[in-house]
Amino acid sequence: MLSWTDERVELLKKLWSDGLSASQIAGELGGVTRNAVIGKVHRLGLSGRAKAPAPQAQRPKKPSIRTAQPQSRPHTGHGATMGNVALKAEVVTIARPQVEYQPAIYALSEAPLVENASILQLTEQTCKWPVGDPGADDFHFCARRSDTGIPYCGYHARVAYQPVNDRRRDSPRRRALR
DNA sequence: CCCTGATTCGC
């Protein structure tokens, strides 16, 4: 069993005060259940968080990396004036889900916000993709910018969620329609 | 049924 080292306790305190749920913290720490986390929180006297964990209520939204489908396309060949075309194009642009396009904007070559980032240095704006063997000394997190509302940079978002898309493509529902 | 934190109690 992994013991509560000073480092792990420190991380627990940080994540707990950040409003993460016990199960989320257990997932970050690894090797412990949410019950263990809650038990530790109580023994540390941390129960009763200052701020509400926000309305993160039910399951976290799974960001979709599907290829964006424009709601409409400007009809360039059917008598629309230049002005109309421009107007439609503008509407389409506004309707674009930003998450879908961010991966194309963020290249893997961008420098991490924090070099060799430890989990303690990750924020809402840093990619949480683990790099290397978690047991190795040089283990760290990607930490490239990710302010798209998803926990990964553009590159790792593709890596992380592509399998989900594949599964969706082969869902029973889709097979039935084929 | 998914999830949440709180509590108990054998280890």
Add this chain to the structure above:
DNA sequence: GCGAATCAGG
């Protein structure tokens, strides 16, 4: 001290 089992609740 630890955490699984259990409880009460959203």
